[in-house]
Amino acid sequence: MLASLSIDLDALEHYHRIHGLPERAPGDDPVYGKAVERFGELCARLGLRGTAFCVGLNLADPAAAAAVRRLAAAGHELGNHSLSHDYALSRRPAAAIAAEVEGGAAAIAAVTGARPVGFRAPGYTLSGPLVSALAAQGYRYDSSTFPALPYYLAKAAVLGTLALGARPSRAILDRPRVLAAPRRPYRPRPDEPYAQGELPLLELPVATGLLGFPLTGTFVATLPAWAVRLLRAGAARRPLLAIELHGVDLLDASDASPALAARQRDLRVPAAEKLRRIERFVRSFGEREWLTLAEAAARLAA
Numbered sequence: 001m002l003a004s005l006s007i008d009l010d011a012l013e014h015y016h017r018i019h020g021l022p023e024r025a026p027g028d029d030p031v032y033g034k035a036v037e038r039f040g041e042l043c044a045r046l047g048l049r050g051t052a053f054c055v056g057l058n059l060a061d062p063a064a065a066a067a068v069r070r071l072a073a074a075g076h077e078l079g080n081h082s083l084s085h086d087y088a089l090s091r092r093p094a095a096a097i098a099a100e101v102e103g104g105a106a107a108i109a110a111v112t113g114a115r116p117v118g119f120r121a122p123g124y125t126l127s128g129p130l131v132s133a134l135a136a137q138g139y140r141y142d143s144s145t146f147p148a149l150p151y152y153l154a155k156a157a158v159l160g161t162l163a164l165g166a167r168p169s170r171a172i173l174d175r176p177r178v179l180a181a182p183r184r185p186y187r188p189r190p191d192e193p194y195a196q197g198e199l200p201l202l203e204l205p206v207a208t209g210l211l212g213f214p215l216t217g218t219f220v221a222t223l224p225a226w227a228v229r230l231l232r233a234g235a236a237r238r239p240l241l242a243i244e245l246h247g248v249d250l251l252d253a254s255d256a257s258p259a260l261a262a263r264q265r266d267l268r269v270p271a272a273e274k275l276r277r278i279e280r281f282v283r284s285f286g287e288r289e290w291l292t293l294a295e296a297a298a299r300l301a302a
Contacts, residue, residue, distance in 0.1 A: 010031065010248070015248060028061075034255060051077040051294070054079070056107030082100045090129075119141075131190065134201055141293060142204070143206065150213055151212075210234060232284075253268055
């Protein structure tokens with residue numbers, strides 16, 4: 001049985017956009033500083049190599065580029081999280097989607113000398129043109145499908161509240177079809193990425209547990225341990241357990257603006273405590289073989 005630990009390096013500016021806040025003040029972003037460093041340290045303690053999904057435009061900053069270059073040098077995989085992390089990427093025309101995918105890949109290649117083989121969509125949201133662009137550009141896998149009912153309902157409620165308060169979010173709500181997507185690795189259909197089909201790339205769904213409970217860093221790091229143990233039911237039986245973190249999961253209120261800390265509730269938990277909870281959760285799966293997502297995709301395809 002295989003497992004993978006990945007992290008999405010969404011800069012804090014994207015969280016300002018999610019919550020409808022003013023743009024973040026210019027300066028170094030702790031996601032590409034403290035969070036990247038802590039992810040490397042966490043993986044070292046766990047004795048595994050992970051996958052970090054990078055946003056291309058952020059790598060124009062020399063400090064961010066140096067941070068992810070160190071991750072790659074330590075044996076971690078760098079995946080493509082698009083060029084600009086447009087939450088509505090899946091709704092854009094096919095040519096614009098292809099350009100976003102290619103731009104993110106080119107930015108990673110400029111930093112490391114190697115093009116990524118894996119992709120994760122902003123906001124987990126896929127479309128036929130997006131998966132077709134990935135297949136056309138030679139990607140081995142995508143890891144975006146997230147059939148998590150509690151997450152979907154919570155996101156719908158937050159986006160609705162923000163819209164009513166005249167502070168609309170830039171995030172979007174995926175189609176309900178995602179909730180019926182397979183929870184095991186599959187090859188997607190070119191016209192419906194949330195159904196099994198014939199595209200050459202593998203779809204590696206993000207891990208979910210009981211009733212679609214999201215087994216992501218935000219929930220693992222903030223819920224009581226007994227609740228996480230209960231809600232992870234069913235995940236251990238799948239051939240791949242793809243646990244996903246975000247950079248913000250390894251930060252706390254001291255790393256963010258007061259406005260963001262007031263709205264991003266998980267920032268109220270100290271980063272050291274969140275790291276302890278995530279490490280304990282990963283260790284709880286015991287005998288699994290931990291691989292990068294690229295390695296897991298190669299193993300499953302074979």
